[in-house]
Amino acid sequence: MGEKSHLKGKTEVIIFLVALVFVFYILKTLLVPLILAVILSVLIFPVQKFLEKKWKCNRLFATGFSISITFIVSVLLLFTLGTQLSIFIENSDIYILKITELYNDTIIIVEDVLKIKKSQSILNEDVNFGSLIKDNFDKVSAFAIGWGSVLSNTLLIPIYMFFFLYYRRFFRSFAYRIFKNRPKSTINKIIQKIYEIQRSYLLGLVKVMIIVGTLNSIGLLLLGVENAIFFGYFAGILLVIPYVGIIVGSLLPALVALATKDSYLYAIGVIAVFGFIQFIEGYFITPKVIGSDVSVNSFIAIIALLSFAMLWGIPGMIIALPMTATLKILFDNSSSHKALGFIIGEPEDKFLRSKARARLKNWGNQKSNS
Numbered sequence: 001m002g003e004k005s006h007l008k009g010k011t012e013v014i015i016f017l018v019a020l021v022f023v024f025y026i027l028k029t030l031l032v033p034l035i036l037a038v039i040l041s042v043l044i045f046p047v048q049k050f051l052e053k054k055w056k057c058n059r060l061f062a063t064g065f066s067i068s069i070t071f072i073v074s075v076l077l078l079f080t081l082g083t084q085l086s087i088f089i090e091n092s093d094i095y096i097l098k099i100t101e102l103y104n105d106t107i108i109i110v111e112d113v114l115k116i117k118k119s120q121s122i123l124n125e126d127v128n129f130g131s132l133i134k135d136n137f138d139k140v141s142a143f144a145i146g147w148g149s150v151l152s153n154t155l156l157i158p159i160y161m162f163f164f165l166y167y168r169r170f171f172r173s174f175a176y177r178i179f180k181n182r183p184k185s186t187i188n189k190i191i192q193k194i195y196e197i198q199r200s201y202l203l204g205l206v207k208v209m210i211i212v213g214t215l216n217s218i219g220l221l222l223l224g225v226e227n228a229i230f231f232g233y234f235a236g237i238l239l240v241i242p243y244v245g246i247i248v249g250s251l252l253p254a255l256v257a258l259a260t261k262d263s264y265l266y267a268i269g270v271i272a273v274f275g276f277i278q279f280i281e282g283y284f285i286t287p288k289v290i291g292s293d294v295s296v297n298s299f300i301a302i303i304a305l306l307s308f309a310m311l312w313g314i315p316g317m318i319i320a321l322p323m324t325a326t327l328k329i330l331f332d333n334s335s336s337h338k339a340l341g342f343i344i345g346e347p348e349d350k351f352l353r354s355k356a357r358a359r360l361k362n363w364g365n366q367k368s369n370s
Contacts, residue, residue: 025311032315037160039322042198044070048165063165067158081237084230088252095259102258190333197325204290205240211289212236212281216249219273223266225257235274239281241317242305246281250274295345296324 024031044066051062164171175187213236220228235249250271258267296304304324308316324344331341 021311028312028315032312032319033156034160035319035323036315037157037164039198039202039319040070040157041161041164042195043202044161045165045195046199059166063162066165067161070161071158081234084227084234088227088256095255098259099255102264106264186333190329193329194326197329198322201290201322201325204286207289208281208286209233209236209239211285212239212277215277215280216274219277220253220270223257223269223273224261225253225266225270226260227256228253231256241314242301242321244305244317246274246278296321296328297344297346300324300344 047069048059048062048066051057051065052059057065172188172191175191176184179187213233215232216235217229217232220232225231231249231253234252235246238245238249241248254267254270257270258264261267301321301324304320305317308320308323310316312319328341328344331337331344334341
């Protein structure tokens with residue numbers, strides 16, 4: 001009887017999770033702007049707090065002014081990116097033609113070296129390399145501009161942000177009423193922790209974008225790639241999509257270098273420069289700038305990235321890490337879900353040490369004592 005009830009409980013949990021995912025998928029157009037509004041509200045809240053505390057502005061003015069500044073900056077940024085990407089897409093046919101010519105010349109050279117007969121040449125096959133490149137080129141371009149449409153296609157985000165900032169005490173009181181069996185001090189601590197984690201991550205991410213964008217631009221300028229500053233900072237902005245963004249950001253200037261330079265080594269140089277900068281960013285820049293506050297291990301981060309991408313597409317990839325970090329805080333403060341918080345976080349050093357090394361160290365200590 002106990003086993004049947006246990007199995008029934010597990011089944012109910014699975015059904016609930018499946019239904020929850022289905023509801024999240026159906027409500028994408030509602031939930032994505034709401035979550036993005038929360039994230040952006042955290043980012044601009046210090047500005048509003050400064051206006052309220054230092055300049056003694058009332059909350060209505062401080063909220064409206066903060067959102068207006070954010071909206072203007074976002075519009076200017078999206079307009080600049082959209083203009084540059086439009087120019088890039090307009091020139092795509094020229095780039096594709098040059099890459100196709102380079103491909104044909106390379107195949108001819110390779111076949112001459114390998115003594116392949118012209119009747120057996122790959123160029124005789126019914127393969128339209130130009131169309132193949134154009135299709136993939138369009139996919140990369142569509143991905144590159146797709147994330148920008150997350151903000152540009154909706155006007156609800158500023159409205160949501162206004163109410164989140166203006167009604168913040170009202171929402172906090174609502175949280176007290178939902179979790180009325182928990183002390184207010186505990187709820188305040190959880191809310192403050194979530195806010196600090198999100199602020200640390202977002203402000204750190206902006207700093208990392210600027211640093212990486214500058215390094216990318218310098219590398220592309222040294223290689224003589226067209227629109228080096230734009231491609232450098234655009235790749236930096238794409239860091240908002242972990243792991244995937246930097247790959248897309250490096251492919252665009254690599255294709256331009258391949259099409260406009262007289263050697264394919266420039267394209268390889270672009271990939272090498274971006275790879276090196278990504279290594280520096282992952283192991284030195286991000287740990288120093290963001291720190292260890294956002295404690296989500298790489299394995300869970302990749303799973304979260306893929307899961308949210310399947311659920312909500314590109315917006316899901318942007319939301320994945322902030323959402324996962326928030327869930328970790330909630331799990332850590334729930335006695336029945338601490339294990340989930342543990343598996344999301346970074347593993348301690350003791351879980352990464354080699355047992356053989358520990359045994360060798362113990363053996364050395366025993367040897368010295370004897």
